[in-house]
Amino acid sequence: MKEYLVFLYRVARLSFYGSARFYAWMGFLTVLVLLGLHAWARQFVEGLQVTGLTNQVSWGAYIANFTFLVGVAAAAVMLVIPAYVYRQEHMHEVVVFGELMAIAVIVMCLCFVMVDLGHPERFHHMIPPFGIFNFPGSILSWDVIVLNGYLLLNLHIAGYLLYCRYRGRKPARPFYIPFVFISIAWAISIHTVTAFLYVGLAGRSYWHHPLVPSRFLASAFVAGPALMILTFQIIRRVTEYFIGDKPLYTLRMIMTVAMIINMFLLGCELFTEFYFPTQHAAAAQYLYFGLHGHRGLVPWIWTAIALDTVGLLLLITPASRRIGWLNLACVTCFMGIWIEKGMGLIVPGFVPTPLGQVVEYLPTWNETLVCVGIWALGALLYSWMLHVAVPIMNGSLRARPADAASLPGDAASVAAA
């Protein structure tokens, strides 16, 4: 127990030590977080009238980002499966970083839900015994359970492995292996349940569609690995931790397969909507071509389709074996999916309204600032976790610093974990 407190104390101290570049980066993110917090405080006082939301389009940028990010969090499973199920040693170099990313991203998801609430101060109404939890009726209550459960699972697994490493002892398998396997199923569940939030609404034909959960998972397993490939390169560039190219190429393969499935499912969706358009195709009509002269999302969705297509072409050709092209593919896929799964999925659910009205939605500045703030918070959290985790992983932060020299500093011993 005392050892653990010392550990926490050292982690806290370490959090505030770093190079000028580290301070500049964290300072920059903190400023963005504070700007977002300020915008949210304004929203809290004046109400959601400071957003672009209306009675017709009652969910917007917040829920769009939330939906997209749940997928990114779920994608940590794409490191866990190769590492623990297929026992690919090279994936053990990075699996902890994927779990830490999931933690940061889930926190972002929870923030996006909180800022969307009209009465965040009544949040305890969801938590028995203070409140009433509409379980299992409401899919939102399922989502609360799976998201928080996933957060706890990852906190436990990553926290336990890092602490063992800090103490220089071998992690006890019963303490983490069962949780690792639970987390695999759990990761799938968070994104499936999030898809069911929409699929369960029979009155919104654009969402009431059995393909939605599959597409959610496929696109998540593109966007998540894309972000990981990019951040792992940053980690190996700016920290003293070695990540080889092999994990990047494993992720590339996963991305490629997922992107092919994603684009195939998109094709199926487009065929169903447009081969013989019914009244239910009005939302897709609005999204891709505009409806009754309203074309707000048309440039966005075609940008997304273009980005997705470029990404797909780069991934399926040998071009992306070169890191530079692979990075480009990651950026285009990430952006493309962010658009199509965020605004491209949420807003057309409301346009036209169930009564046939077309009301367009555009986020306001205040809303955008809140979103930027939450993204910055995620980056801040992840940077902080890496700042602490990397020295533990490479053996420079130890329970007994004298041991540090005698232990191998590279990833090989991590792989044993």
Place this chain on the structure above:
Amino acid sequence: MNDPGPTPATARSLEEVYRPITRRTFLKGAAASLVGMTGLMAALRPLLELERGEITVDELLQRHYRELTPQELERILRALEEKTAREYGVRPHIRDIRPQPGVEFAYALNLTRCIGCRKCAHACLRENNQSRETPDDIEMSYIRVLELQKGAINLETSNLYYDPERVPQPDKYYMPVQCQQCRQSPCTKVCPVQATWQEADGIVVVDYNWCIGCRYCMAACPYDARRFNYKKPTLPPEAVNPNQSYLSNRIRPKGVVEKCTFCLHRTREGRYPACLEVCPTGARVFGNLLDPDSEISYVLRNKRVYILKEEVGTLPRFYYFFEK
């Protein structure tokens, strides 16, 4: 590894972690914390503008409507009256009116008679204490009157913002849509905190003091029947209807969802809803489904009845019918 540049956690800074805190480090830390706290306070500054009484401990600790004892409810009603008097300059009479046994309300609307005058939508705004200063405020009306092209019942081509010299226009007909008080109500099913539910007489209500404002019910509603208070309602004292009830027309706080309650503060006491009373053509029929002699039972037995979006399976208690 590729770049031997400065690293966030250098070996030197790592060594510091094992050493006790020096005076210098402590002072630096204190200064940094001060800057951080100042930033945080500046960011949260707008919270100072919160109105007094906007968030009260009593309201935070208040339980769900259906769990309140009569004494607690009584205290809450008086507190709400006090709050309204303070904020709107009129002291209302807020009551808790329960469903009558043996009553299930239903509504029927004669599409042949409706002329699209929107009197119902405006009466609704007045009865239910909604702000009505801007076009956005009018959007809050629980009733949306659609102008439809004769020859089909196609909502997709309907027009909500019709504005001709006279109604009805010869080639058009009109369909007012409000909460359909569904028997299989998607809105109550999805609410994560059960802030909305069906009462014994079939009316779907919202506990405005319990709603967390997630708007999932609005996404779930196939009839676009729910409204969200994006801002605090603005009402001059003379515009306030002081005859209020907890579950229906009391002035809503901002940040919660509201909807048509079949004017339960009137109908549970044997009066008609405000929209029916004001209708100049008698297009609206309201009553007790369980009473075989009621007008609504007669209409459902004898007329050509149409159910809006029957395919969604919501089983509405709101019917449309056709007849000269």
